[in-house]
Amino acid sequence: MATPGHHTLSVFVENRPGVLSRVCGLFSRRGFNIESLAVGPTERTDRSVITIRVDCTRHSVEQVVKQLDKLIDVIDAIEVEPDSAIERELLLVKVKAEAEHRLEIMRMAEVFNARVVDAGATTLLLECVEHPDRLAALEELLSPYEIVEAVRTGRVAMTRASIANETARPKLNILG
Amino acid sequence: MSDSALDQARKRTGRMTGAEAIIRSLEAEDVTICWGIPGGAILPLYDAFMRCDHSIQHVLVRHEQGAGHMAQGYARATGKVGVCIATSGPGATNLVTPIADAFLDSTPLVAITGQVPTHLIGTDAFQEADITGIVMPIVKHSFLVQTVEDIPRALHEAFHIASTGRPGPVLVDIPKDLQQAEFDFAYPATIELPGYSAEFPEVPASIAAAATMIAQSKRPVIYVGGGVINAEASEDLILFAETLQAPVTTTLLAKGAFPDSHPLSVQMPGMHGSKYANWTIHRSDLLITIGARFDDRVTGKLDAFAPGAKVIHFDIDPAEISKNRRADVTLLGDLKRTLPALREAVVETRNAERLADQRDWLTDVQGWREENPFRYMKGEKLKPQYIIEQFDRALKGKDAIWVTGVGQHQMWAAQFLSIDGPRRWLTSGGLGTMGFGVPAAIGAQQGCPDAYVVNFDGDGCFQMTSQELATAICYDVPVIHAVMNNGWLGMVRQWQELFHDERFSETNLFGTIPDFVKLAEAYGCLGLRAETEAEVDAVIEQAIAERRPTVIDFRIDHDEKVYPMVPAGAASHEMIDQVWDNDWVEEGV
Numbered sequence A: 001m002a003t004p005g006h007h008t009l010s011v012f013v014e015n016r017p018g019v020l021s022r023v024c025g026l027f028s029r030r031g032f033n034i035e036s037l038a039v040g041p042t043e044r045t046d047r048s049v050i051t052i053r054v055d056c057t058r059h060s061v062e063q064v065v066k067q068l069d070k071l072i073d074v075i076d077a078i079e080v081e082p083d084s085a086i087e088r089e090l091l092l093v094k095v096k097a098e099a100e101h102r103l104e105i106m107r108m109a110e111v112f113n114a115r116v117v118d119a120g121a122t123t124l125l126l127e128c129v130e131h132p133d134r135l136a137a138l139e140e141l142l143s144p145y146e147i148v149e150a151v152r153t154g155r156v157a158m159t160r161a162s163i164a165n166e167t168a169r170p171k172l173n174i175l176g
Numbered sequence B: 001m002s003d004s005a006l007d008q009a010r011k012r013t014g015r016m017t018g019a020e021a022i023i024r025s026l027e028a029e030d031v032t033i034c035w036g037i038p039g040g041a042i043l044p045l046y047d048a049f050m051r052c053d054h055s056i057q058h059v060l061v062r063h064e065q066g067a068g069h070m071a072q073g074y075a076r077a078t079g080k081v082g083v084c085i086a087t088s089g090p091g092a093t094n095l096v097t098p099i100a101d102a103f104l105d106s107t108p109l110v111a112i113t114g115q116v117p118t119h120l121i122g123t124d125a126f127q128e129a130d131i132t133g134i135v136m137p138i139v140k141h142s143f144l145v146q147t148v149e150d151i152p153r154a155l156h157e158a159f160h161i162a163s164t165g166r167p168g169p170v171l172v173d174i175p176k177d178l179q180q181a182e183f184d185f186a187y188p189a190t191i192e193l194p195g196y197s198a199e200f201p202e203v204p205a206s207i208a209a210a211a212t213m214i215a216q217s218k219r220p221v222i223y224v225g226g227g228v229i230n231a232e233a234s235e236d237l238i239l240f241a242e243t244l245q246a247p248v249t250t251t252l253l254a255k256g257a258f259p260d261s262h263p264l265s266v267q268m269p270g271m272h273g274s275k276y277a278n279w280t281i282h283r284s285d286l287l288i289t290i291g292a293r294f295d296d297r298v299t300g301k302l303d304a305f306a307p308g309a310k311v312i313h314f315d316i317d318p319a320e321i322s323k324n325r326r327a328d329v330t331l332l333g334d335l336k337r338t339l340p341a342l343r344e345a346v347v348e349t350r351n352a353e354r355l356a357d358q359r360d361w362l363t364d365v366q367g368w369r370e371e372n373p374f375r376y377m378k379g380e381k382l383k384p385q386y387i388i389e390q391f392d393r394a395l396k397g398k399d400a401i402w403v404t405g406v407g408q409h410q411m412w413a414a415q416f417l418s419i420d421g422p423r424r425w426l427t428s429g430g431l432g433t434m435g436f437g438v439p440a441a442i443g444a445q446q447g448c449p450d451a452y453v454v455n456f457d458g459d460g461c462f463q464m465t466s467q468e469l470a471t472a473i474c475y476d477v478p479v480i481h482a483v484m485n486n487g488w489l490g491m492v493r494q495w496q497e498l499f500h501d502e503r504f505s506e507t508n509l510f511g512t513i514p515d516f517v518k519l520a521e522a523y524g525c526l527g528l529r530a531e532t533e534a535e536v537d538a539v540i541e542q543a544i545a546e547r548r549p550t551v552i553d554f555r556i557d558h559d560e561k562v563y564p565m566v567p568a569g570a571a572s573h574e575m576i577d578q579v580w581d582n583d584w585v586e587e588g589v
Helices: A020-030 A061-070 A100-110 A133-147 B003-011 B018-028 B039-049 B064-078 B098-105 B152-165 B176-180 B204-216 B236-242 B275-283 B335-347 B352-357 B359-371 B384-394 B408-416 B437-447 B461-472 B490-498 B517-523 B534-548
Strands: A004-016 A033-041 A047-055 A074-080 A085-096 A114-120 A124-132 A148-151 A157-160 B014-015 B032-036 B057-060 B082-086 B110-116 B141-142 B170-177 B182-186 B218-222 B247-249 B284-292 B310-315 B329-332 B400-404 B454-460 B480-485 B526-530 B550-555
Touching: A004 A020, A004 A061, A004 A157, A020 A033, A020 A047, A020 A061, A047 A157, A061 A074, A074 B526, A085 A133, A100 A114, A100 A124, A100 A133, A124 A133, A133 A148, A148 B454, B003 B218, B014 B018, B018 B039, B018 B152, B018 B176, B018 B182, B018 B480, B032 B064, B032 B437, B039 B082, B039 B110, B039 B176, B057 B182, B057 B461, B064 B098, B064 B110, B064 B384, B064 B437, B064 B461, B098 B110, B098 B170, B110 B152, B110 B176, B110 B534, B141 B152, B152 B170, B182 B284, B204 B284, B204 B310, B204 B329, B218 B236, B218 B275, B218 B454, B236 B335, B247 B275, B275 B359, B275 B480, B310 B335, B329 B335, B352 B359, B384 B408, B384 B480, B384 B534, B408 B454, B408 B480, B408 B490, B437 B454, B437 B461, B461 B480, B461 B517, B517 B526, B517 B550, B526 B534, B534 B550
Parallel strands: B032 B057, B032 B082, B082 B110, B110 B170, B141 B170, B218 B247, B218 B284, B284 B310, B310 B329, B400 B454, B454 B480, B480 B550, B526 B550
Antiparallel strands: A004 A047, A004 A074, A033 A047, A085 A124, A085 A148, A085 A157, A114 A124, B014 B182
């Protein structure tokens, strides 16, 4: 849900041993609260991106970003503005699906662009790549059938292609 | 090292072991002295210290914590990077306290630790500790070196990171097998750290905004932190303050950054600062914050701190801006650039008419200062403040470096010493490390052999690191350790008396304190004692004259407290002051 105080940060880091624990350690040390975290490679083999969803009700997001920027292995930390970015997350969900409900569930999956990736005698396994809010909505709609298991990757984000940037990863303006 | 020798050290190439490469890298960084203790995982480096020709003095200490604090004392007294060395496991963990201290007080420190051989990492091998993991939250950066070829680059980056921007500690952990491996050494000429920069662009709009704020202010105050000392910007600060004709308050870390004897100085703010500093801040309409970080010991209750003031914040660390107190204008970057730039922008507006507007403010400040000096009451027993005043007098006009432990004696020294230059007051502020004094003073003296170095210590602090008297004797380091011996953990006792109904839980050291004169003599130091005022001058004179490692046991009044005081959580202008009215001081300002 788009709650005030919740922000998505895109942290561009050097691909070095220990960098993830430096970033995560910073969050626990400074009392920042991580909601979701996704790490993966980028277009460059020596760089990774850590996408962090952070609850900033106690701290300003500026303070979080500045502390991240202080880490030597962090090349850039930016807040992703929801309006100017595409945010996606992958959900795998196993839902109880007795014969009489199967079609109904599959139709619902279609509406959410979810795919049935596996089926058992009494369950269906769906995969869905969508905005996290949409995944939450899907989960809610599936819950009456009983969700056996659900796992999400944590969100990743990228500035929209339609928004012109001088550089692909704009440097945060800390000079205010 | 001379420039040409340094140049040569940086251009050196050749086949060598990783251990020798560490030494060659230290030479290339112009390191002339380091502190440490050998052990299994760092043995190849120590072997190379003996085997190779080199220009580095290694000082063998008695506990790795001592090595770290000595490197800190050296760094803070000289402005150079301090280097300490330890073995893996317990050697490395003993460095944790000085590393944390250097982190909180922004001291440039490079700690080199041996690590178990790469094939044993992660196996809980003998003396294995994940030191890069342990120190992660208290270093500016750390390296666990992965290949022998990486040793020069890691050290080069470590020195660069430790000494630039906001200085801090960097740890370089080097597995034993890499120290033994051979490779072709060449010192990197460049730094490749895309995620690190200590440079900030000039922002003319911020200078203009700050200048406007200054022009509109009637009651400005300059609040100075340790950043001024790290930036070597004391001269620029003096010019700036004199141009503005604004009072200057210097935090515990900044003592000496602006002369205590300057007419614009209102000394230290905060918990045990001067009433006039706290009142000046409280009444100000503009807080010009320079290299300071709104620490809770300065601000007291944060939302009652300088409640009517706008804030201009100079700093080199963007994360300090608006961390505790929102800044209205930010000036990021090197103070050597930003301070003169703002001065330039305001100098023409500081005409006689404008300064006349500010005259009432300076008169108020002056009045508060005259009516509320730091003071103490003489009694039958020896007062610590008297000892500090006598030391101050005895070394007036000489190059003196004052070092302290942490506690009451530290606050008395901060209040009663008059220090007029930077890097002449070394104390543990942020971390508040008892035991800092003895080793930090030794390191400072080794960096400044001609200075008179005095360590004001408490009996509790002194016993935490007194083993380093052996180091002082070994290397003939003539620090005077003036122990304010009250037989108590005095500052804790003061809090117990004031805030815990005099329940003196576990703070009485009396009866278990060794005879410090005999202890000094056992190490080969000069041991002296003074129990009355009449005896003070003679021991000070003798200690200064003999110029050798000395311990003076000053038996002080155990009931003496540090006043004035802002109780924890109170607003900083609400100070208690027992001696004169034993009550809350009226707000009065």
